[in-house]
Amino acid sequence: MKYSYTNRRRKSPITHELQLLFMFFSITVFMLLATYAFLLFKDYKFAQNLVAMQQERYDLNISLKSMDEEIIFIQKQAQLSEGVYTRNTVLKDSIANMFDLVPSEITLSEASLLENGLVLKGITPNKDVYNFMLQAPLRSIFHRTYSSFYPIGNGWLRFVSTNYIDKEAQEEEEVDEDED
């Protein structure tokens, strides 16, 4: 039998207030957790990036080292080849100078260019031509000059001129020049 006109209210342990409270806290907790997860994820990414960057730096270091070695090697090659080319050019000039040194009156039959000297063999009409036109310039270049003559049939003389540059004297001269 029904004693009331109103329907009975259904009672539940989860009231409206509790629902509201749960809603509020769940949103808050969700936001906090999301932030925390984001931070964790970022930290993980940072760690990954850091490892990748360190590896890249290590690789770069290796490549830099090898490139530096290559550069030094090429510089060494360039330096050596430059020296070789200069020596060849200087040699060309020295030979040209040597041939220019010999006057037309004197005929050369043999010339030897040594590391520190020059040996010339040839024929001269007389000693004076040799002494004034060949020996004089040779003396100005070399430190020691020796000459010997052998007469040949027609009044001409065969000569052998041996000229040396003393290394010690040359070094001293170079030092003097540097000081000047």
Place this chain on the structure above:
Amino acid sequence: MKINISRQSIYLISLSFVLLIFILLFAFLLLIPEGKTYRENRLVVKKESAELRKYQQYNDETQERLKELQHENRHIITAFDTDFNPSRFEKQYAKYFSDLKLKQETRLDDEKSFIVYEVNTSSKINSPQSFYDFLDALNKSDWIISVNFPINFVRENMLIKSSFKMKVYADPMESNTTSSEEL
């Protein structure tokens, strides 16, 4: 005065309090330290990436310099890398001589860590000018060659018989392989 608080309200307040404590603990014990670590890590990564950029820039510059050097010295690098071939040399430089012969090739002591071969040469030339031209051409040759003392010139009828020594320079073995690989 009596405060009448229902049982329901007490549950509600205590639950709110527990949740609040949980949130506070969570925030102070986990979230904030993690945030700090995040900031520190971000700084470290920023610093590292700046350094990496600097390295990369230096690496690029060095690479550029190396390429430039390789380009400038292309002829020299190839010349050092090329094995000396006497018959090819004779063929190439025959035009400067009436007769050109290369004799034995001996290996000398290394010079500045480069391999050095000595080659004896005998030749005949028409005039000293041919020899000068030969020396000029030698500086553009396929090998790095220097003409060395003693150099002998002997008159032989209308020709000049000349004999001289040449030094041929080559890359040391190890770098020979590396440089050819890299080129």
